[in-house]
Each structure stands twice: as structure tokens, then as C-alpha cells.
Amino acid sequence: xxxxxxxxxxxxxxxxxxxxxxxxxxxxxxxxxxxxxxxxxxxxxxxxxxxxxxxxxxxxxxxxxxxxxxxxxxxxxxxxxxxxxxxxxxxxxxxxxxxxxxxxxxxxxxxxxxxxxxxxxxxxxxxxxxxxxxxxxxxxxxxxxxxxxxxxxxxxxxxxxxxxxxxxxxxxxxxxxxxxxxxxxxxxxxxxxxxxxxxxxxxxxxxxxxxxxxxxxxxxxxxxxxxxxxxxxxxxxxxxxxxxxxxxxxxxxxxxxxxxxxxxxxxxxxxxxxxxxxxxxxxxxxxx
Amino acid sequence: xxxxxxxxxxxxxxxxxxxxxxxxxxxxxxxxxxxxxxxxxxxxxxxxxxxxxxxxxxxxxxxxxxxxxxxxxxxxxxxxxxxxxxxxxxxxxxxxxxxxxxxxxxxxxxxxxxxxxxxxxxxxxxxxxxxxxxxxxxxxxxxxxxxxxxxxxxxxxxxxxxxxxxxxxxxxxxxxxxxxxxxxxxxxxxxxxxxxxxx
Ligand code: SF4
Ligand code: SF4
Numbered sequence: 001x002x003x004x005x006x007x008x009x010x011x012x013x014x015x016x017x018x019x020x021x022x023x024x025x026x027x028x029x030x031x032x033x034x035x036x037x038x039x040x041x042x043x044x045x046x047x048x049x050x051x052x053x054x055x056x057x058x059x060x061x062x063x064x065x066x067x068x069x070x071x072x073x074x075x076x077x078x079x080x081x082x083x084x085x086x087x088x089x090x091x092x093x094x095x096x097x098x099x100x101x102x103x104x105x106x107x108x109x110x111x112x113x114x115x116x117x118x119x120x121x122x123x124x125x126x127x128x129x130x131x132x133x134x135x136x137x138x139x140x141x142x143x144x145x146x147x148x149x150x151x152x153x154x155x156x157x158x159x160x161x162x163x164x165x166x167x168x169x170x171x172x173x174x175x176x177x178x179x180x181x182x183x184x185x186x187x188x189x190x191x192x193x194x195x196x197x198x199x200x201x202x203x204x205x206x207x208x209x210x211x212x213x214x215x216x217x218x219x220x221x222x223x224x225x226x227x228x229x230x231x232x233x234x235x236x237x238x239x240x241x242x243x244x245x246x247x248x249x250x251x252x253x254x255x256x257x258x259x260x261x262x263x264x265x266x267x268x269x270x271x272x273x274x275x276x277x278x279x280x281x282x283x284x285x286x287x288x
Numbered sequence: 289x290x291x292x293x294x295x296x297x298x299x300x301x302x303x304x305x306x307x308x309x310x311x312x313x314x315x316x317x318x319x320x321x322x323x324x325x326x327x328x329x330x331x332x333x334x335x336x337x338x339x340x341x342x343x344x345x346x347x348x349x350x351x352x353x354x355x356x357x358x359x360x361x362x363x364x365x366x367x368x369x370x371x372x373x374x375x376x377x378x379x380x381x382x383x384x385x386x387x388x389x390x391x392x393x394x395x396x397x398x399x400x401x402x403x404x405x406x407x408x409x410x411x412x413x414x415x416x417x418x419x420x421x422x423x424x425x426x427x428x429x430x431x432x433x434x435x436x437x438x439x440x441x442x443x444x445x446x447x448x449x450x451x452x453x454x455x456x457x458x459x460x461x462x463x464x465x466x467x468x469x470x471x472x473x474x475x476x477x478x479x480x481x482x483x484x485x486x487x
Contacts, residue, residue, distance in 0.1 A: 041471050041473055043413075043418060047409070047419070051381040051406065052385065052484065054307055055485065058480045058484050062476060105479060105480060106480065106483075151364055154368075156377075164368050164369075189365075191363035196359065198428065199358070199400065200359055200402075203327065203330055237451070275459065
């Protein structure tokens with residue numbers, strides 16, 4: 001990849017519920033020699049709760065404009081932040097009237113459309129690339145993984161950067177680090193239920209249960225993720241789900257950057273392996 | 289039975305004019321959206337195709353009072369698969385916003401806590417520019433308990449006792465989580481909400 005510096009939009013859960021994703025993202029990029037410069041004064045993308053597209057565009061025009069001032073592409077570890085940033089970028093590029101509308105709201109929303117917003121998974125596999133990554137692998141991470149993509153990576157089409165039905169960017173990384181992808185195709189892109197967690201826990205739990213149990217039945221040692229909301233639902237809420245549904249799952253859930261970090265020889269504490277809710281001890285025992 | 293004299297033929301235009309609703313009339317009722325929908329798999333009554341058909345017919349009241357409007361997980365599977373590019377996920381959001389406007393005007397009672405949750409979420413953003421989890425939970429639970437702060441706190445503690453402890457032990461809900469992280473230029477965020485939401 002030619003860019004040696006990117007504007008980092010960490011997203012709201014980066015300091016709290018998804019701290020291990022933030023830690024491992026930073027550690028991996030540091031090891032790869034790419035500077036992640038946290039965006040000055042970034043704001044929330046509106047997540048799934050801002051339902052008015054104009055509000056989403058305004059919130060993200062501000063973020064895009066901040067990075068544009070420094071002439072840097074944005075990279076984010078969160079699938080929803082990515083979707084909101086990327087669809088705003090697209091809408092504003094295509095619609096002059098919308099750009100004018102944004103500028104009218106406030107000067108800080110004056111985005112010209114000269115940068116891009118990308119998801120870390122896209123930057124790692126398509127930006128940095130498998131060749132460069134493979135030269136930096138120091139260890140074999142001998143785990144069986146269920147790669148879980150969820151929403152916004154392969155859909156909707158306007159912002160997708162992977163296949164909608166059978167995405168494979170994480171699969172590639174897992175192979176690269178010496179792991180094995182278990183049979184999981186039918187579940188890879190099924191929604192985890194995250195957006196309904198607070199308003200319809202019953203439905204959300206049922207959705208998450210399907211993902212977790214499929215991974216278990218496929219013989220996975222862990223699930224790999226690329227979104228903090230999936231992490232909240234599948235990892236942090238897993239004990240609540242077990243209690244409510246009277247089942248045992250005990251499926252470790254880690255971020256793909258944590259697994260990649262292990263293969264790059266980074267210390268597991270620096271990758272936040274002690275922060276995941278379901279114990280990750282067994283995974284760490286499989287690093288050779 | 290559909291009572292034709294009760295149909296609201298303008299409903300379709302109302303949706304078409306709402307951001308996200310512009311592709312409504314392209315639907316040719318193939319059901320692809322519903323077949324792939326993860327919610328339809330779990331909740332038997334859930335049927336986005338039918339909501340679209342009823343909207344096109346002008347069954348305004350039935351559509352807006354349908355509790356299923358509020359359980360879409362906005363996962364975009366339907367949008368990705370629709371052969372007619374109806375953008376169902378955005379379309380349902382547009383219909384939800386029409387319902388919320390009616391509810392605010394006292395014309396409709398919404399059978400879901402989702403509007404409350406979304407409002408509480410956006411309030412955090414408006415105030416701080418970032419999500420403040422604790423503030424969101426407190427406001428949401430207060431609203432759920434009919435506006436009583438004390439009752440809200442009790443209900444929240446009951447629901448989140450185990451979760452909170454679990455997160456605290458992992459350093460994910462430390463003292464830092466008790467205070468909001470703020471953007472510096474909150475005035476810029478305020479302006480966005482003023483102008484977009486008309487506040
Ligand atoms: S997939 Fe598209 S065209 Fe088919 S029923 Fe659903 S919205 Fe209509
Ligand atoms: S966006 Fe909503 S309606 Fe569409 S597939 Fe997902 S849950 Fe179903």
C-alpha cells in the first residue's frame with residue numbers, strides 16, 4: 001500500500017465495550033509500519049439509531065471533512081461507522097445539491113469528496129495486501145475459526161467491499177496465519193441481532209444464538225469478527241443469553257485484528273486478549 | 289377485507305417524499321425480501337413484502353400501527369437482494385418516521401419502545417457528539433418506566449446487574465464510562481441537530 005498514514009475513526013465503543021478491537025487494530029498497524037492518526041475531534045456516525053438519512057449525511061460530512069483537511073483517507077474498525085461514512089461520501093460526491101445543503105447547515109460540513117472511507121478489513125486485505133502481510137508473519141495461529149462478517153461488509157451493494165453471500169476477506173487472513181476456516185458459509189452474513197438488543201432482546205438473542213451455535217456445531221475454536229456491535233452481541237451478551245435460554249455455548253469471540261496480531265508476533269496483552277468476555281485462553285495455547 | 293373507501297391514496301406519495309422512500313413503487317411483489325429476512329425466520333407475522341403492498345394500496349392506518357414495523361434489524365439483506373432496487377431497509381425507516389410524526393401529533397400510539405431508544409441515543413449525540421452509554425441507558429429506562437427516574441434506575445439495575453459487573457471486571461465499564469466522552473466543538477453538532485431535526 002502506498003499510504004503510510006491514515007486518519008483513524010475509532011468509533012464510540014473503542015474506549016469501552018470494544019477496547020480489545022481498538023488495542024489490536026493499533027498494535028497491528030504499528031507493526032505494519034502504517035501510522036493511524038486519530039482524527040481530531042471525530043464524532044459519532046449516528047450508528048443504526050439515526051434513521052433520517054439527512055442526519056446521517058450531516059454527521060458524517062463533518063467526519064469526512066475533518067480527514068479531508070489533512071488529505072488522509074479514513075479507516076474505521078466498525079462496520080456501521082464504515083457504512084455511514086461510505087454512503088455519505090458516495091451521496092455527497094454524486095449530489096451537488098446535497099453538498100450545498102450540508103454547507104448551509106454549517107461550514108464544518110463542507111466536504112469536497114477528495115478522500116475515501118475504508119474498513120480496516122478492506123485496508124488490510126485489499127490495501128496492504130496478502131503479499132506484504134505474508135512477509136511479516138512470525139507465528140502460526142493453529143485455530144479453527146468461524147469467520148463471521150455480519151452486515152455492511154458485503155451489503156448493501158453501493159458500499160460493499162466483499163461478496164454479499166460468501167465474503168472471504170477474513171477467510172484469507174485466517175488461512176494466512178495458519179488457521180483453518182470451518183464450514184460456516186450459511187451463517188457468515190446473517191445479522192447477529194445487535195440493533196435489536198435494547199428494544200427486542202428476545203429476537204436479538206434468538207439471532208445471536210443461531211450464529212453462535214452454528215459456529216459450535218461446525219467445530220470452531222472461536223468466532224472471528226470485524227465489528228464492535230457484533231462483539232457486544234456475541235461476546236459480551238453471551239452469558240446473558242446462556243442464562244435466559246438455558247443453554248451452554250462458551251464460544252470464544254475475538255476480533256480478526258487480534259488473531260492477525262498474534263501471527264505478527266505481538267504480545268497477547270497488547271492485543272487485549274484479557275478483555276474478551278468469553279475466555280480466550282485456549283486460543284492463546286494454539287499459537288506456535 | 290379491504291374497505292376501499294377507507295384507503296388513503298396519498299399514503300404512497302407521503303412515503304415517496306420521505307428520504308429513503310423514493311423507490312416504493314418499483315416493487316413487483318416477488319417476496320425475495322421476505323424470504324431472505326432473518327426476522328421473518330423468527331417472527332411468523334413479519335413480512336416486508338406485505339407492508340410494501342399495503343402501503344401501495346393506501347392502507348395507511350394498518351401499516352403505521354403494525355408493531356412489526358419496529359422489529360426490522362436494518363441488516364440490509366433485503367436491500368441487497370431486491371431485483372427492483374426498492375431499498376426496503378431505508379423504506380421501512382421512512383415509514384417508521386411517518387409513524388413517529390403521527391405519534392408526536394397524538395394521532396397514533398406506537399406499540400414499541402424503539403422510538404424511545406432511538407431518541408435517547410440521539411440525545412446523547414446532540415449533547416456530546418459521541419455516544420455516552422450510561423446516559424443512554426438512564427434516559428431510555430426512565431422513558432420506559434413512564435418518566436420516573438427512580439423506577440428507571442431500578443429496572444436498569446435489574447436488567448444490567450450481571451452485564452455491568454462482567455464489563456467492569458474486564459475494564460470495559462470503568463470509572464471512565466461514568467462520564468461522557470465529548471467532542472470539543474459541540475456547537476457544530478448542536479447546529480446539525482438544530483437544522484436537520486428542526487430543533
Ligand atoms: S424483493 Fe423488492 S420487488 Fe420483491 S417483494 Fe421485496 S421489495 Fe418488492
Ligand atoms: S433489513 Fe429488516 S426487513 Fe430487510 S432483511 Fe433485514 S431485518 Fe428483514
